[in-house]
Amino acid sequence: MILLALLPVLTLAFTAIALRPRAESDRGLAVIRAALAVAVGAVLVVELFSLLRWISPVPFVAAWLAATLTTAWLAWRSLPEKAREIAATIREKRINRTRETQRTATKALQVVVGLLVLSELVLALASSPNNFDSNSYHLAKIEHWVANGDLANFATAQTQQIILVPGAEFLLLHLRMLTGGDGQYNLLQFFAGLLGALAVARCAGQIGAGRTGQWLTAAVFLTAPAVALESTSTQNDLVVTAWIACAATLALDARRTPASWPNTLALAGAAGLTMVTKTTGAMALLPILVYWAVCRLKERRQLLYGTCAVLAASALLSGPSLLRVQEAFGSPFGPPGYREALSTTRHDPPAILVNGLRLGASTLLTPLAGVNEAIGGSVVRIADAVGVDPNDPSITQWRSIFPGDRWKPDEDRSPYPIQSALVLLGTVLGLCWKRTRGYALLVLGALLTTAAIVKWQYWGNRLILPAFAVATPLAGYMLERALHVERRALRWALSALVAVVLLAGAAHAYIAVYYGQPRRLVGHASVFTLDDWQERFARMPDQAASYRTAIDQVRASGAKRVGLVMDGDLWEYPLQVELHDKELVELQSAVPGQPAGDVTTVDAVVCVSAQDVCRRTVPETWQYNRIDQFVTTAFPPA
The missing domain is CATH 3.40.50 (Rossmann fold)
Structure with a gap:
């Protein structure tokens, strides 16, 4: 049964070959399109099988066998043409290598990031699902669906099993039906992290970063401790972050390329998957769609068709789930008390400013108490100056008191100070540079929208990962520019500084994987010293x-x-x-x-x-x- 888990991987690979753009050798875009297409299909299959009361292993296995064979045939048909494109790409790369030899530093960066990803893969495979929320409602709802044979509402005292949109759980349900258990559940977020890294690296290239800048962007994203910890988890924050990153790179294509139906449908799919996976992604999605719409203003017909496609995909993918919540609670967003506990109820500029500063300060927490006190104290003083209580219940979740001090690597609340500082600095500089100003405004919109809607809370660092992800290309672009300043002495100094900063950030990520909570590779309570139940x-x-x-x-x-x-x-x-x-x-x-x-x-x-x-x-x-x-x-x- 475990081998059946390879069917989605094969389907994704064949789909990427079949959907590779014909006019360009863009493998990254092919993978992004394929991931979106496969995920959209998986969500629709779950909804269809629920209507037929077919949530059982045989229909799912049959569906994946059919998908694998169909995409394999489509990939085979496209191989001759794709082979010519690949040969042309190889020739072009050889020419480029004669013009510019890849830096040794970039190779070292690839090794550091590659070993980190390999460690995460080992941890994801070796660990049983043990996330707190997953044991309470994320995975529990899947077992209710399996027992009932459909997605209809069911009796439960834990309403999050009904209220929260289930996109990630739909994808896990496929693994449950293919393998009969949860042994591969952690791999969903692992591959979501890789997809997110691919997408943000492509974003960096689209705003002007070279190969080094793209690798730096991927490194900033992947070495964030919150990303490293979630990549071995059954949470859903990295899944929605991946869809947001895909939406961002597809929106950036609108700056320079004419509208194409494959890209428009892919963007619509990313929007729909975001809405069915986690509502916190909507805060980053909205500025992305606005940016895309502005870039398409001159193509009004395509803008109209694209807008309709986005709305239709969102309704098709998330609509059935929201209707089930509407049926139960009279609102597609659940009971009012639940919404108010998570979303801000005060939206004036001073409140948004203070909430945004608190969210940012929480990502900057370090083991150094003096640094934390300085950052937290500054935010409190600004809050006092603008007349906002730093713990106002309208912008603060219950039981959370600012400033927090939870700096230790924990998947539910781990800060990422180095990566966050790079992202914030990159956003400020991006607003100053003409080439990146448009994208920096998109990032600023994502940050402000998040600050306007998400209440500050101890668990907020993982909730703002979508906004963090779309900002990482600016950090990569900034770091690459620092490595290419004209003055030799300054270039060496900046290169040394960049190396130290990135190594410190990577070290934090390694500590998170090897010694973090609630899964660790070594030390006391390592996954290799505990049995499955422990x-x-x-x-x-x-x-x-x-x-x-x-x-x-x-x-x-x-x-x-x-x-x-x-x-x-x-x-x-x-x-x-x-x-x-x-x-x-x-x-x-x-x-x-x-x-x-x-x-x-x-x-x-x-x-x-x-x-x-x-x-x-x-x-x-x-x-x-x-x-x-x-x-x-x-x-x-x-």
Whole structure:
């Protein structure tokens, strides 16, 4: 079954060959188009199979076999023409190499980044899914779909399983159906990180960076600790970041090339995938679409057709999910209280300024307390000067208090100070240089839109990765210019400074991969020293034994129908994994129109909740086994 996971990879490769632009040798664009086409198809297949109640392995395997064979045939048909293009490209590269020898520094950079990516791949393959949110709702919703055979709303106490758009989970569902488990789940974000790096490097080339500048851009993106940590995770921030980066490079094509349907449809696909994957991506997507529209003003018909394509793709890909949320909560965005907890409710310029400064300051946190205090204190003083409370609830998520001090490498909140500083400096300089001013305005729009909508919170560093990604080409362009100043002494000094900065940034990324949380390659609690169950509970190590005891008690009882009582953000997914052969019944529901199951119809109950919640659900006559303060099992009288 694991070999079936190669079908999407083969389909992507064949699609890239078939969709390679005929008039140009742009392999990067071919990969981007292929990734978007395959992902769009995967999302539509899930929605179609849900309508037919076909969410089971056989239809998915058949669909991927058909896709692989079809794209292989299309690639084969295009090979003769593509071979001529490849030969021409090789000749052109040989000519270019005679004109300019690749710098040794660039080769060293490739080695440093390549080893980092290889380490991430090892960690992604060796680690079981253990992200906190994934165990609570990202992966739990997939198991509900598998059990139900469709995507319809279901009873659950954890409403995030219903409210949040499920684009990344749709892609993981394909892996679940092809392999029968979650062993390859981490690879989705790993490859999303590589796709994002490819796209931002292409953006750098489009704004004027050479080969060195493109590699520098990819390095700034890939060595950001938040990116390195998420590339081995089952979160969805890198997935949406990849779609945003693809949208940015496709929009930049509009500056110099005539409108083409392949690029227009690809941009529409990127927009639709962004909207179905994570709403935080919309803040970076909007300025990208505005930039594209401005570049197409002279081609009004193409602008109209392209706008319609973007709207249609967004509606087609995200519409069904939003309609299901609308059906449950009366709004496609979920209950009002949930939206207000995450999005700002104050949008005046001083509030946006303070919120943006706080978001930026959080990415700049370092192990040096003095530096952090200086940065945080400066933001607080500016907030006082403009009359904004730095912890105003209208721009601050509950429980979060600015300034934070969480600098350690953790996938949910890790800062990326060196990369963030480079991006901010690159954006400022980009506004000053005529060649990059238009793109810098796009980046500034993404940063401001993010500051206007996303509340500051401890977990905000990963939420602003889309805006960070579109800004990295400016950092790469700036670094390359520093390496090519005319004065020799200054060039050597700047080259040494760039090398030190990039090595420091890379070292931070290596520390994140080798010693970060909740997965690490070496040291205490390495993925090579823990068993699968311990890996899964890296975020809640004290709960691993309690969950195991509850599962063993249920199996020993011979129960076939097991009721679940879940509370707050506690984890449902481990129970679904270990009790996959049981019929699981939700005994609580916060989803309107989806009533909870009847406790009298189940053979056992597992409570992962406060004791009072469990006591209210379980009949008094049942045997009640309290395992710890949260985990309890209950069984009916013999």
